[in-house]
């Protein structure tokens with residue numbers, strides 16, 4: 313059974329999610345990837361106000377392909393998350409509750425997730441045309457000059473993800489791989 | 495001498511960029527179907543079914559299979575009896591890429607400098623590999639390469655004494671370390687022999703061979719089959735979520751090398767291993 317989850321992603325909702333849960337997200341999520349993270353951390357270091365409040369939000373690591381006229385967004389599957397690892401704990405400390413990407417996270421991200429009660433979801437990498445169907449609106453919020461890497465606000469409906477690392481640090485990549493190793 | 499107009503090359507490169515990004519190869523699609531029947535993990539099976547749906551949607555709506563529409567790698571086999579007229583060939587290829595990525599609504603993912611990372615906004619320059627061959631034709635192949643998987647690739651400069659076993663462990667080690675990052679199920683291109691750069695180019699070219707087509711060299715074919723079995727026993731599974739479908743194909747190419755060396759290059763690619771070719 314898929315779990316229906318609506319944003320904002322409160323601490324309570326995070327606590328109820330466990331590694332392996334299949335989740336359909338409805339509501340608002342934000343996109344940010346490599347260059348956007350770098351920029352945001354620079355703003356934090358300079359004491360500037362961020363374009364969005366991190367509290368109870370979800371960031372989706374994606375750089376979509378351009379929309380055709382009349383389309384909301386192009387293809388929009390997840391990018392590999394570890395490249396964001398150096399930046400992530402700072403955002404989690406600011407209240408970020410969920411991240412959507414693909415691939416492993418490092419120890420300091422997992423520690424920070426436990427400390428801040430947050431969750432890491434994976435979307436299916438490369439299933440970009442399919443995922444695009446669940447995105448109902450897309451608006452550029454900041455860093456427009458970064459093109460595909462800008463900060464965007466997406467409204468999604470039944471966006472399919474799976475909980476890979478929960479707020480207790482259980483990691484589906486580790487547990488499942490062992491089961492199928494021959 | 496056969497004359498070919500440069501504009502024809504621009505148009506072909508443009509078409510191939512778009513075609514490769516929208517229409518999944520028949521070999522990969524068949525592999526999805528075949529492996530989804532054999533997959534033991536429930537989540538793994540679902541992921542493979544999603545990938546089948548995704549390729550169908552991309553084809554039907556004529557949109558990119560994956561949002562990472564790659565850096566455009568272009569291979570040209572140019573017949574030595576061809577005369578290309580009307581302009582600069584490198585510039586023509588880049589112009590084809592520029593038009594393909596713009597008109598096809600493909601993502602522009604190239605930065606001008608590795609440190610000062612300003613987007614070139616037209617996905618150029620392309621990575622171009624030329625081969626001069628006999629005859630009076632030109633074969634153009636465009637293979638857009640995503641970097642989630644490219645980043646997981648490795649080169650090993652092994653010792654001759656490491657032998658086939660050493661090469662096999664290097665390949666398995668690289669696949670295992672790629673884990674979920676390379677969007678498994680992966681396709682793996684391996685180049686063995688030559689020099690440092692020759693091995694890497696062979697590995698990239700190995701990715702052009704359709705999945706399911708084995709090497710013509712008997713021992714290499716056996717090696718490919720053994721590696722495929724081993725890789726699919728690693729447990730990584732579709733998207734790294736566990737299962738017995740980690741790799742759809744491992745293509746190995748070999749080449750003469752130096753008495754002192756055994757270069758092994760492993761180019762990791764994802765399930766969106768794209769390439770489209772045309773002969774003019």
Ligand code: SF4
Nearest residue numbers: 438560640642677764
């Ligand atoms: S690794 Fe392949 S499938 Fe995954 S995001 Fe990159 S191009 Fe797409």
